[in-house]
Amino acid sequence: MSEPVSALSNASFDGLVHVQEAGLHGMIALRGDLDSEALQSAVTNSAGVGVPAPRTVVFDGARGAAWMSPDELLVFCPYPEAGATLAQLTDALGGAHALAVDVSDARAVFEVRGPRMREVIAKLAPVDMSAAAFQPGTIRRTRFAQVAAAVWLVDDAEARIVCFRSVAPYMFALLCTAAAPGGEVGMF
């Protein structure tokens, strides 16, 4: 049996913030009618959390769901449980018009932690990172320099970023560059 490895094997960097490739996560892309009873109960039963409100995430430990678009969620679970969670979700959806796919090995997750977290992200994404505009629990799909990503705040000092696994080295290099000592802006 081969050993699963994350995109950058938990690579980390300490500069203006702590940057860390956050390892393996179970991730299931789910598309369907988010308002439907069938999808909502399927998510509650298999993901262990309710369907998040638009532009928000809900987490209960390692399990959670992120709102990705008006008809798309990204469901999180422990990596080894992705297969079982997907099977449970698919089963619960029954005949409902929906699509659930295990994307755990097609995405990378990064953690950006420290008091200058907002400043480092603001250098890379065209998003208002002020505390008034971007609060913990909010998710925003955007771009980090040239690659697509989704970013949400765990709390006022920690952000999580999901991007395609194929661009993980690029994302890590971006974050390290933006967090290089000497690059303080003092914006937030």
Add this chain to the structure above:
Amino acid sequence: MLILECPYCGVKAEETELHGGGEAHLVRRGPDSSDDAFESYLFQRQNPKGVHFERWRHAYGCGKWFHAARCTATLEVFGTYSAQVSEPPQQIRDRIAARRPGWSWSDQG
């Protein structure tokens, strides 16, 4: 810098998160149309200095197509609205008329 609020996800997206899709509300001409009408459908586009209706896609976001009404000269945005319409909604027309006295949708196209 152009900022458009995506009517589907509510994100105020900056221009680089969007992909422009050209003039909105084109009427499709098929094989049974005249050559002139078909050529016009394929190639003729408005290029106004002023009020313009466009298609945009929230490419680095929810991925949805939507419509936007804006002024090409001042970059003033009159509003964004659903892609599932073939004409701008009344609310958007009213907003444009209020900002550009004398403007009317029936003068377009």
